[in-house]
Amino acid sequence: MTGNSRKKGNGRGRGKQRTRFTDASFAQNIRQRLRSDDILNAGALRSTHYVFIFFAIIAAVFFLRLVFLQVIVAGEYSAQAEESRTINFEISARRGTIYDRNGEILATSVDATTIYCNPTEVTDAKWESEQIQRILEGNAEDYEKLLSKDSTSFVYVKRQADVDKAEELKSLELDGIYFISDSRREYPHGATGGQVIGVCDVDGNGISGLELQYDEILRGTPGKYSGERGVKGTPIPGGVHEDSPAIDGEDIMVSLDIRLQDTMEAALSKQVTTYDSEHGSSVVMDADTGEIYAICSYPYLDPTNLSESLIGSDNLLAVTQPIEPGSSFKSVSALTVRDADAMGVDDTIFAPRELHADEYVITDAKWRPDVIYSLRDIISKSSNVGISLATEKAGFENLYNMINTCKLSEKTGVDYPGEAQGSMPKFNEWAKITGYNISFGQGITVTPLQMTRFYGVLATGGTLVQPHFLLMKPQTGEWIQYDSEKVIDNDQAIEDVNEMLRGVVTDGTGKKANIDGFCTVGKTSTAEIAENGGYAEDRYNLAFVGFIDNSNSNLVCYVGVNDVIYEGNVAEGFKDIMTSAIEQYNIVPN
Template sequence: MDRRSHASRAGRASSPHSTYHRAQSAIDAALPAVGGRAKVVLVLFAAFAAIFFLRLVFLQVIVADQYSAQAEESRTISFTTNPHRGTIYDRNGIVLATSVEATTIYANPVEVTDVAGTARALAGALGGEPADFEALLSKEGTSFVYIKRQAEVSEGERVKALELDGIYFISDTRREYPNGSIGGQVIGYCNVDGDGITGLELQYNDILKGTAGTYVAERGEKGFPIPGGVKEETPAVDGQDIMISLDIKLQDTVEQAVIEGMETIETDQGSAVVMDASTGEIYAACSLPLMNPADMESSEVGSEHVKAITQVYEPGSTFKSVSAMAILEAKKMTPESTMFCPSSISANDYDVSDAHEREDETLTLREILNHSSNVGISLATEAAGFEHLNDAIGRYHLTERTGVDYPGEGSGHVEDFENWGTIVGYNVSFGQGISVTPLQMVRFYGCIANGGVMVTPHFLISKPQTGEVAEYPTEVVTEDAEALSDLRSMLRSVVTDGSGKRADVEGYPVCGKTSTAEVPSEQGGYKEGVYNLGFCGFIDGASTNLVCFVGANEVPYTRQTTPVFNAIMTSAVKQYNITSS
């Protein structure tokens, strides 16, 4: 009971009624002779003085910091200052992505005195509908809305000239891509906040972006910063430039060749990669549909990645080169060794036959590759020992990521060797039951072209401002010069006498392998009547050691990608003045 009485008294101590009684008691004690009416006046005066004093203490001590901050905010403008994002150059110094000056226009809806009139003025200066701007200017509960981010500087100047109440401006930058869709998938794009979202803009965002700064300054009547009124400024630290391996001229050639080739093949799914087998530098890479980072609103679903890097597939007959290499390294056959190849074979209740019907016949290993015989490569691989093929898959890292500096690289898969049956060995020998990326196949063919030395595919070459040159690991996968020479000879025969004739470039020893692979179905098994086509090859002994892959997905059997390879390599020969030893 005593505690509740004490709490009640404590609660009344801060009320005006309590203050009055206390003041009266104090006056009675101090001025016993003062009359009743004068005493009431004195009591009221003392009570009001006490209330005023308490309010003054509240404002000056208790909430002083809060009101000071509000007053500061009302007469200052503060924002984050964006750094200048680094420029991306191609291998020849051509600008692929750069940041240009821009103006961000924003409003404080509280300060807009004529919403409808301001909306009409903004629409006249910036384009668009007045109703859209009116909706922004009418927002409640906020003192900041974007009118247009990263507008042209000229647009900002037009709006400034209108001297509209509550409309303010920030110096900004905007990302531009001068080449449009050419190389767009490799380069990637940034969002409006300056963050890389895809491609190399994402891969090297930390290098390109820099560090944002801060800016706080007093503002005048129209909202512009007052000269000399800067309260706080932390300068932004600009990002670094990078030079990449892409050659925008060859990239354009590759993209046009793929577009035209896929129209002829009658598919909208195609891809290509061109890599220097000696260095790992990727000169060109694309897949359809293309992406234009300067116009992302028009981009198609699936256009933002180079599928030859990010998506795996069953490689089909281009993988027969891996099996042939395993056989040659095992010293079980030479290119001219023969093997009886029936029209079909069976294993584990499955049949294996060639794509074209034929009679039983005896073929050399060279002819097996020339004619792309599934039966022949299956039997030759079995005779050499499936363990040699499994070993080659591991040594050549064919189901492992290559380490390319591009987001989302695929990795591939093959069944653990302990689970291989005969039919699995057969299927893997001709590129079924194993998944890889086209880039992994490019790296393998590059290793054959490069004397057994495997490189790391990559885009970054250097950082021009610091002079730093990127370095990448290489690996000697095989020192079997005889096997390497034999396989190159066999791949040359594929082009001169086999299925790859249309890939040949006049005057140059093109080596390579075609592929017509069945397409796995989501319901199991393989789709009927459509195939994934491909060709991967190089010019033997070339002064610029380029390897090129061209693929087309889900097309009729009778098509080939060899003409697209020919168009790309013919242009490359001229552009780089390639010679062959």
């Protein structure tokens, strides 16, 4: 029993020890596992926290981006989106018509169609270009380049195309090709008067001539078109943002007579060709009113074919280019002499073959011996020496004052772009040679229009007018008023000068200007050309200016041909123009 007790006891003892060992190990293991789980749990918690933070940051970024897009730049992005599908036009206003004094249309606007393209909608640029070229002409390759542009949704294919051709093209329903109503400027008389009338650019703005001078009246106010288009270019219903119609411009009536203009241009061309020149000018002005009936400078401008017009043809030299007038200026000196009563018409003066002054020598155009000349002889024979001495006798200061009185060194104020001003030295700078030279038209410059206006003073008995083109505005019925001024009160002096100028035509250098049955008066000119501080050899500017005295008309006519290589006489051009005027306006002697 005792043994059994030990056995049992020993067995329990061993078992108890194992239990304590196992329990201790287990507890330790549990503690280790708990510590390990705490670490893992802590790590897991930290990882979850990081993920949460990461996604929170992403959500915040998206939220802020959404706020930025929806609130801050929403308007800008909306505008960009709208712009990408919006087409904008400026609709040209119908430009006012220009009429001549008889109601003939000189310039007018006609219906046209502007054709444009959205290259992003074009499916076959080469084929469509060939169809466009077939109808509109031009170069198919150029059209293809336009239709192939990928950097824009808008290009002009043809501006201001003919309506009929545009309709034919429209019937093909080409992808990406669109049409809008427009207008185009047309000039029914082509090159006749084109230089004076001027031209417009493709946007309908005047860029030369009367088109430029009266652009604000003629052009009106352009309209605006802005509309949205869908993917295929079709208008979005209700998508038009602005559609303001154009306001048409006003019409004007000008003083030109297109029939006389045509006669003048033909006569001037004939003189230019005769003297193998490249330039010339002509003017016809009513000395009573200042209305310019015709005016031109060679070469002429054809506004219907600008590519074939010569360089400089848009420049109306009769207004824009001052030149030394030469002997036609002797009428100013003769008026000075008579107004000062320094010499009568038949009073005489010794005129040597050569006149010496300030180390210079003055002679007449052709050699002659020493002679005795009357004032009448001086003018009819166009003597440089004679007019120099006669003017000196009247006093050079009186000549200076006469030039200023007749405003020969001032702009005329004509309503035309780019008028030039003549030039003359101040009187305190005059030497004796200056007075001599100016007395026969050297050392002073004037434009053909200024010279024409002076002869108008002689034609009207002393009244100076303002040359002009604009007569009235037909829509309002407004007639434009212009100033005139009586500048010479000495009627006898003017009558004497006109008598002497009549002698130039009957017995002197202007015989080719004579018109049977009429009292033609005027003066020729063969002016040397100033060049490099001196005068060119054997090159001249030829001119004749005059009018029909003692008649029911005071039209003054100037004809000039520039840079001629030999001396000549263009008085025949005056005769051609004024003969036509006599017939056209029923001019009769008083």
